[in-house]
Amino acid sequence: MRVIKTIKQMQRLAASLRRGGKTIGFVPTMGALHEGHLSLIRAARKACDIVAVSIFVNPTQFGPAEDYTIYPRDSKRDATLCRNAGVDILFCPSVEEMYPADFQTFVQVEKLSQGLCGPHRLGHFRGVATVVLKLLQTVQPHQAFFGQKDYQQSRIIQQMVQDLALSIRVRILPTVRETDGLAMSSRNIHLNREERQAATVIYRTLKLGEELIRQGERTSHVIRKKMLELIRHASLVRLDYLAIVAPKNLQEIREITGPILIAIAAWIGKTRLIDNLRLDSESKEGRRP
């Protein structure tokens, strides 16, 4: 596994791999790797000749009051995990390398950044879109892999890639969960034992929504009401939002007649967690009079 720290070096390597006819699969991460990341790496391993992983805790996607400084970092462990997973290239630039002193270019994906996490994390998706675009220009992959847990982020990147005509296939892969359903996240490490237990209510609430739809309920506010009853009475939990939206444009849906995404963001103590379920087929199944 080659560990690369500069953009120039990474670009030279990518260009030479491409000239040699190799396909590059790319998994951008902020490190603190878990099974979710590893599932993306395995998918890249399967789909492409070369697997590149980046580790970069991106300051521009954290608000001033957010957890940039305490975001978990463990570069040695991450490197070992990557090596064991068969990663070919580990790109881990410094903050100065990605954001030199006169840096001033930002990318904004407008409509998709407005709902869900948008109002709760001002500037977050601007930081995400900007850094991902720069990473894509640097690693020059044929395919890039993202986890569905960060669904809004994934859609924003997909839209950016389409709008700016990048020749890259963006793949969104299923969320990997703990045995009790909690979505894997680097931030789970911040949870103490009680909080870890309390956090399971997020997935249970999502599953309640799924079950109600499976039973034939089609009116969002009815589903939301029952879900809110469950999550609002849970201890240690403070809800940011619970939304039922269209997976493509992330706009809220009143009557469920097609694919939907149920998304939740909630604080468990001082840790903000997000999760979602995408329901594609059940809605059609239940579309009887």
Add this chain to the structure above:
Amino acid sequence: MRVIKTIKQMQRLAASLRRGGKTIGFVPTMGALHEGHLSLIRAARKACDIVAVSIFVNPTQFGPAEDYTIYPRDSKRDATLCRNAGVDILFCPSVEEMYPADFQTFVQVEKLSQGLCGPHRLGHFRGVATVVLKLLQTVQPHQAFFGQKDYQQSRIIQQMVQDLALSIRVRILPTVRETDGLAMSSRNIHLNREERQAATVIYRTLKLGEELIRQGERTSHVIRKKMLELIRHASLVRLDYLAIVAPKNLQEIREITGPILIAIAAWIGKTRLIDNLRLDSESKEGRRP
């Protein structure tokens, strides 16, 4: 010369040229080609194996009250000029091809967009940066060529390319002028005979500034004052700005001790023209006590 109208086709062609080891030189234009564009095409012809020109009048860089609808268009003449100049690829996408219905991604180069034309053309440079980034992703050039007449635009694109780590060399080439000094511009066609005559005051004013500096004047406000006297008394001319700035960051300069850019934007009747002079060496030459 191949004429290409879709992004996919252009990308396929660019990828195959690159695989074949060819270098691509790119001149993005809004058409209504003149000798300034042709000088860029000649430079690309000299520097690269393949020359690609795009013609696209970009709606997102025009304000609602600006001249998008009357911007000169003459695609037949442009194609002939390109063919005669040895252009290999002419890329002329439709507005729908560049901006499909759900388009929503925009690029902003922040500091460099704030001064000079920035406040006079709100959103203009956001539109420019966005379309140029998309064109660069589409044509995939090794080098891209811009004219110094649009100096702020050129610097913004240079900065964007650097900030986002595009592997492209941005080249800014000298302004081409009519015999009386007027900078070539597609918009000059809008000038009637009186306005065309009046427009020469822009270059004469820039040359006055240059002459004052050559004579040893180093205080910007003294130079500006004398320049303003000349241009403000000219008939048919309404000044947007006259600024003396650092060529790198476009910030205003009080005492001239290094390279400078003198930039003017002025309305001649209903036509807004811009021009500038970049002075690199004179300032050092005159830096005696």
